[in-house]
Amino acid sequence: MTDATGALLLRxxxxxxxxxxxxxxxxxxxxxxxxxxxxxxxxxxxxxGATVISKDLTxxxxxxxxxxxxxxxxxxVSIPMNVVAEIHxxxxxxxxxxxxxxxx
Amino acid sequence: MGxxxxxxxLLDAYRDVRTTGADPFQIRMERVLSPTEAIIxxxxxxxxxxxxxxxxxxxxxxxxxxxxAIRAEGTGTTGSRIANGSYSEHVLLEQEIAxxxxxxxxxxxxxxxxxxxxxxxTLVAQGDFLLIDADSHASIYDACKMTQAExxxxxxxxPASLDARLRRLGDKPGNxxxxxxxxxxxxxxxxxxxxxxxxxxxxxxxVLIDEAHSLGSLGEHGRGLCESAGVLDDxxxxxxxxxxxxxxxxxxxxSNDPDFDILRVTTRAYMFTASPPPSIVAxxxxxxxxxxxxxxxxxxxxxxxxxxxxxxxxxxxxxxxxEHGPVVGVHLPDRMTxxxxxxxxxxxxxxxxxxxxxxxxxxxxLLRCSLCAAHTKEQLTHMIEVMTGIGRQMGVLQPKLRxxxxxx
Numbered sequence: 001m002t003d004a005t006g007a008l009l010l011r012x013x014x015x016x017x018x019x020x021x022x023x024x025x026x027x028x029x030x031x032x033x034x035x036x037x038x039x040x041x042x043x044x045x046x047x048x049g050a051t052v053i054s055k056d057l058t059x060x061x062x063x064x065x066x067x068x069x070x071x072x073x074x075x076x077v078s079i080p081m082n083v084v085a086e087i088h089x090x091x092x093x094x095x096x097x098x099x100x101x102x103x104x
Numbered sequence: 105m106g107x108x109x110x111x112x113x114l115l116d117a118y119r120d121v122r123t124t125g126a127d128p129f130q131i132r133m134e135r136v137l138s139p140t141e142a143i144i145x146x147x148x149x150x151x152x153x154x155x156x157x158x159x160x161x162x163x164x165x166x167x168x169x170x171x172x173a174i175r176a177e178g179t180g181t182t183g184s185r186i187a188n189g190s191y192s193e194h195v196l197l198e199q200e201i202a203x204x205x206x207x208x209x210x211x212x213x214x215x216x217x218x219x220x221x222x223x224x225x226t227l228v229a230q231g232d233f234l235l236i237d238a239d240s241h242a243s244i245y246d247a248c249k250m251t252q253a254e255x256x257x258x259x260x261x262x263p264a265s266l267d268a269r270l271r272r273l274g275d276k277p278g279n280x281x282x283x284x285x286x287x288x289x290x291x292x293x294x295x296x297x298x299x300x301x302x303x304x305x306x307x308x309x310x311v312l313i314d315e316a317h318s319l320g321s322l323g324e325h326g327r328g329l330c331e332s333a334g335v336l337d338d339x340x341x342x343x344x345x346x347x348x349x350x351x352x353x354x355x356x357x358x359s360n361d362p363d364f365d366i367l368r369v370t371t372r373a374y375m376f377t378a379s380p381p382p383s384i385v386a387x388x389x390x391x392x393x394x395x396x397x398x399x400x401x402x403x404x405x406x407x408x409x410x411x412x413x414x415x416x417x418x419x420x421x422x423x424x425x426x427e428h429g430p431v432v433g434v435h436l437p438d439r440m441t442x443x444x445x446x447x448x449x450x451x452x453x454x455x456x457x458x459x460x461x462x463x464x465x466x467x468x469x470l471l472r473c474s475l476c477a478a479h480t481k482e483q484l485t486h487m488i489e490v491m492t493g494i495g496r497q498m499g500v501l502q503p504k505l506r507x508x509x510x511x512x
Contacts, residue, residue: 062462069238069257073265078272080254104272 023075023101028094031074035067036090049091068093077101120440121460124447128458131450138162139351139478144455150483152413152473153457157321157430158402159478160351160394166387170352173386180381186369193385200392201356205327205342209364212356213373214380216316216345217243219355222373223343224283224312225250231278235269237261237295239288239465241314253281260288260465263299270307280309286318286329290464290472292429294318297333305338312341319395320349321406321430326399346384350391354380405477406430412481413473416488421501433459434471434491436500442469448494454487 033047039059040047051057053064068084071077071093077100079087087093108115121128126145135143139159140151160166173193181188194212202210213219224247228234232253236244239260248255259265270280282304284295297313304311315328323331328344330336340361346354357367368374380388394402410428417424423435436442439460446458449471457472464470475484495501 060462060467062465063467065257066238066466069259069265073268076268076272078256078269080256081248082255 023098025094025098028075028097029090031071032090032093035070039063047090049089049094051090052088053090053093054088071097075101077104117439121443124440124443126447126450128443128446131455136161139476140480140483142455144450147453149450149453149455150487151455152475152479152487153455154476155317155348155474156351156476156478157317157349157406157474158351158391158394158399159476160349160391163351163391163394165394166351166390169390170383170387173382177382179383181379183378184375185379186375188379190379191382191385193382193389194379197385197389197392198356200389202358204325204392204396205336205358207342207358208360208362210356210358211364211367211371211374212354212380212385214355214377215353216343216347216355217246218373218377219343219345219357220244220314221247221250222371223341223357223367224248224281225373226367226371227310227312227341228253228279228281233273233276233278233280234283235266235280235309236283237285237288239285239290240283241285241289241316244283244285244314253278261293261295263296263303266300267303267306270303270309273307280304280307282309282311284311284313286313286315286322287429287431289317289431290459290468290470291425291433292317292431293426294322294329294429297329297335301333301335301338310340311338312343313339314343316343316345316348317430319344320399321403326395326403346388346391349395350388352384352388352391354384354388402477406475409475409477409479409481409484412484413475413488416485417491420488420492420495422491422495430475432473432475434473436469436471439469441498441500442471445494445498445500446471448498449490452490452494454490 036047036057039057041056041058045056053059065084068079072079075097077097079096083096087096131144133142133144139156139161142149142151177191181191185194198210198212202208213222220243224244228251230252234248234251234253234255236248236255236257237260238257256269258269266282284300287294301311313330318328320326322329325331327336330339330342341357341359343357346352410430414424414428414432417434425433436445442458442460449456459470459472461467492501496503
């Protein structure tokens with residue numbers, strides 16, 4: 001686990017206790033980072049909100065779609081393929097998931 | 105940026121593949137001798153990668169029918185059916201396929217790829233929802249790109265995953281079309297169709313099933329998984345191909361929907377391409393007759409051969425797809441091992457397919473074997489021996505351990 005995700009984990013745990021309601025943005029970010037960790041590039045750049053998924057990581061388009069499927073089930077949303085195609089960064093992915101959840 | 109720069113990654117990977125000395129994607133069959141043998145690199149090879157499930161490519165009655173059709177009607181139709189008209193045989197073939205399934209309507213396409221591409225992309229449009237299995241064939245994925253419908257993938261062969269996605273759509277307006285395959289082309293596994301159909305019924309979704317690899321091989325009459333799972337009536341659209349069991353090329357879709365024929369003037373993959381030539385239509389009609397009359401026997405041969413190869417490879421320690429199927433996928437640890445293994449098999453006179461990422465699900469590297477009713481047990485036993493030898497040599501298989509009785 002990277003320092004970034006470790007820090008996130010702590011913050012998330014804290015937030016859960018404080019808020020004890022719906023999924024937080026930190027939780028979504030943490031889950032995305034965990035899903036993307038196996039695809040971290042060799043230069044050791046941490047995965048952050050601005051990370052461009054298809055460029056900064058060693059993940060191919062099929063693996064992105066598989067990861068999205070995992071996130072869909074984790075957060076109980078469906079992200080259509082055409083929407084996935086428009087998502088570039090980790091931030092955008094997190095925002096999409098939160099927006100879809102809010103709509104439910 | 106040059107036109108080809110975007111393919112740099114693929115070019116590198118392809119260069120790696122070619123370092124093995126043979127290019128698996130540009131194999132030349134110098135002469136095809138029979139459904140199970142061809143000359144490749146000047147050498148007679150056993151064919152175990154041609155999807156020729158019933159071995160009908162050299163059936164004398166199919167060949168005769170094709171030759172007669174050429175003499176009677178020429179080599180090609182030189183245009184699409186909406187422009188040049190249909191030949192009587194096109195219409196007869198469609199009637200015969202519809203009858204074969206007990207469905208009211210059938211449309212024939214020039215290739216199986218076009219059947220999926222055309223039908224799926226036309227059935228759903230903006231405001232509709234298309235739900236596809238994650239391991240769907242490229243023709244299904246390409247259809248997704250041609251429709252304005254929202255496309256959602258569900259986990260391969262996982263009815264609960266489909267259920268969750270249909271549930272999330274809630275009461276949103278719009279049709280739901282679920283696309284499944286009878287047998288998946290890489291690992292030879294069949295869909296849990298009965299369970300999928302239950303889920304679709306629960307949410308009022310339409311079912312389209314592609315029986316490309318299951319026509320002939322499954323079901324009492326060879327209609328495919330929709331028949332063997334007992335849900336033919338619940339499958340609104342059945343797609344299939346002529347290029348595997350029927351030994352030619354082309355595709356079809358059958359349905360009971362009363363308005364189905366409107367697809368003939370809305371489906372671009374049908375409208376803007378030349379119709380199948382007379383020889384193809386004639387040999388396919390004859391091959392379909394064989395499926396009806398001799399299907400049971402050919403199916404038996406095919407599945408006996410599946411058991412011989414699948415069980416024989418498992419016994420030697422190979423890691424295979426999850427179940428018996430006319431396609432047997434052999435898992436190998438990585439791309440280069442798969443290519444090396446494939447090359448060694450070719451050198452030993454056995455042709456199979458090699459399937460590597462990105463063409464495979466979950467990034468797996470596979471040797472893809474497809475069986476034929478015409479394979480002999482000797483041919484397959486020989487193949488298992490050859491593969492076992494290569495597997496040991498390449499370190500894919502552990503040297504055989506002696507099992508001590510009573511201990512595990």
